[in-house]
Amino acid sequence: MHPRRPPLRLLVVATALALxxxxxxxxxxxxxxxxxxxGYQHEVVRRPAAGELSTAERVVAGLGHxxxxxxxxxxxxxxxxxxxxxTSVRAYRAILFFTxxxxxxxxxxxxxxxQSVRDGTGFIGVHSATDTWYGVPxxxxxxxxxxxxxxxxxxxxxxxxxxxxxxxxxxxxxxxIADEIYQFQDWSRSQVxxxxxxxxxxxxxxxxxxxxxxxxxxxTKSYGRGRVIYTALGHESNVWADDRFQAHLLGAxxxxxxxx
Ligand SMILES: [Zn+2]
Numbered sequence: 614m615h616p617r618r619p620p621l622r623l624l625v626v627a628t629a630l631a632l633x634x635x636x637x638x639x640x641x642x643x644x645x646x647x648x649x650x651x652g653y654q655h656e657v658v659r660r661p662a663a664g665e666l667s668t669a670e671r672v673v674a675g676l677g678h679x680x681x682x683x684x685x686x687x688x689x690x691x692x693x694x695x696x697x698x699x700t701s702v703r704a705y706r707a708i709l710f711f712t713x714x715x716x717x718x719x720x721x722x723x724x725x726x727x728q729s730v731r732d733g734t735g736f737i738g739v740h741s742a743t744d745t746w747y748g749v750p751x752x753x754x755x756x757x758x759x760x761x762x763x764x765x766x767x768x769x770x771x772x773x774x775x776x777x778x779x780x781x782x783x784x785x786x787x788x789x790i791a792d793e794i795y796q797f798q799d800w801s802r803s804q805v806x807x808x809x810x811x812x813x814x815x816x817x818x819x820x821x822x823x824x825x826x827x828x829x830x831x832x833t834k835s836y837g838r839g840r841v842i843y844t845a846l847g848h849e850s851n852v853w854a855d856d857r858f859q860a861h862l863l864g865a866x867x868x869x870x871x872x873x
Contacts, residue, residue: 642706642870646673647688651714657850658711660689669711672853676863694718699725707735707869710742727751731837735869740847755836756843758800765794770815771830775808779864793848796821796828805832840869
């Protein structure tokens with residue numbers, strides 16, 4: 614008996630696949646990570662030296678590399694910001710902000726960023742992303758809230774409201790973490806899907822402004838066709854070193870990319 618030979622057509626396909634694998638690997642989705650601080654600059658986004666990545670940049674690049682799921686472009690300096698164009702921002706599948714203040718870019722570029730999310734680009738807001746662009750109503754609407762002080766800076770307990778979301782399903786029913794804890798204005802539970810909220814019993818809740826004690830600290834929402842996710846965590850470098858936070862962030866990015 615002759616050994617069975619694969620039909621010629623299959624061989625051609627296999628060869629073509631082998632060739633395309635060596636010549637052009639399918640491009641990974643690209644994430645634009647913006648850590649420019651027009652206001653207060655957090656330690657975790659401070660670059661130790663020109664050309665070296667900050668803690669936050671290293672962690673996100675590492676998450677992309679280890680998961681094999683995405684590549685990250687970093688925008689940290691004024692020069693980096695100035696290099697962005699209306700066309701270049703549209704090449705990204707998701708945009709991550711850990712920023713502060715009024716970012717010095719043209720209204721046209723700012724509108725391109727917001728419009729790209731409306732058109733389906735994912736958006737991940739981390740910590741002080743809500744402390745950014747107060748004067749831009751469409752950005753506040755995109756994100757679902759804006760910073761209104763940090764009444765607490767201590768170890769707190771967070772209640773996991775969504776135990777199946779990729780950003781929070783590894784956390785169990787509650788998690789304890791030491792970080793700076795924000796409260797928000799222009800935020801409404803009816804406009805977002807809450808992932809994490811502060812357990813008001815874990816703090817002196819009277820220091821916050823809300824009579825109902827409802828302090829969400831991570832949520833998702835849609836903005837046009839774009840998936841938007843926000844986490845208020847990430848002030849402290851210890852948080853960035855925490856595996857639970859890194860898994861939270863990886864799940865958030867993958868969800869914003871539409872991969873989970
Ligand atoms: Zn902070």
